[in-house]
Amino acid sequence: MEVDRNRFQDGDMVLFQDRKERRYLTTLAEGQVFHSHLGRLNHDGLIGHSVGGWYRTDRGHTLLAVRPTLGDFVRQMPRGPQIIYPKDLGNIVAFADIFPGATVIESGLGSGALTTALLRAVGEQGHVITYEIEESVVPRALANINKVMPSPPNLTITLGDIYQGIEERQVDRVVLDVPEPWQAVAGAAEALVMGGILVSFLPTILQVHQLVGQLHEDGRFQMIETVETLLRPWHVTERSVRPAHRMVAHSGFLTTAVRCLPRVVGTASNPAPLPSGEPLTPPDRGNDKES
Ligand SMILES: C[S@@+](CC[C@H](N)C(=O)[O-])C[C@H]1O[C@@H](n2cnc3c(N)ncnc32)[C@H](O)[C@@H]1O
DSSP states (O other): OOTTBBBOOOEEEEEEOOOOOOEEEEEEETTOOOTHHHTTEEGGBBTTBBEEEEOOOTSSSSEEEEEEHHHHHHHSSSSSSOOOHHHHHHHHHHHHHOTOOOOOOOOOOOTSHHHHHHHHHTTTTOEEEEEEOGGHHHHHHHHHHHHHSSTTTTEEEEESSGGGGGOOOOOEEEEEEEOGGGGHHHHHHHEEEEEEEEEESSSSHHHHHHHHHHHHOOOOOOOOEEEEEEOOEEEEOOSOEEEEOOOOOOEEEEEEEEEEOOOOOOOSOOOOOOTTTTTTTTOOOOOOOOO
């Protein structure tokens, strides 16, 4: 039977918003009650009723009920290790060009926020293989992932140290959120297809410096770029249009690099032979590069 996506079902996640725009996340279950300082609301009063509808608590407060986005869920999900925030999740998917059907190696699993975004981006035909060194994080991460996509068949969790190497070969992307990603560079170079992309999220610029140094030293990566995303929300009303007073000033840096053949070294008078069809330098991506 086709599910009516306009109506909430038993087991759906719901995001409530009150009149002060405070948000509350819950999962609908028959017979359960949502409690807050605004009063009680029976889940049965929502099941079978409209998404985007307005619902009244027993204390007379009205709540708007919608489906949470992945970003809403990530911000509120139970966590142990630091998660990656929605602004960075989106850019990881975009800058690493995670595509439907891709095979992606990720490390580490953490609370599963990034894993969930990757699973969505690769789709049913893709595969996410996550290396995680700490077994104790797995149950909570799986509980978080299962809330968004129950028991995804295309997720493999490998308990192990990514710094010791990657077993898989011909993978499309390597996505790292570990403290010392420079230790994973050689393994990523072995695992990636030619043209495959490595992306690393790091909270401090000293870590980025060490990673980029290792990528250059390894020689099998080109087009090495680092960005940071500042997301500034705006307050827009009829009488006032201005940036919000508060914003997340810092989360981390994203470094991307493309798996290539090592650069061929020669001189103008004695150029190194090129394998046929191999360009000497990568195509210009419009950056200011030192010559
Ligand atoms: C910051 S958390 C990852 C958070 C995750 N990206 C998320 O969005 O929830 C880092 C994770 O990497 C794991 N880790 C650290 N070093 C590792 C290594 N060498 N190999 C595999 N996992 C590692 C940690 O146990 C931790 O779970």
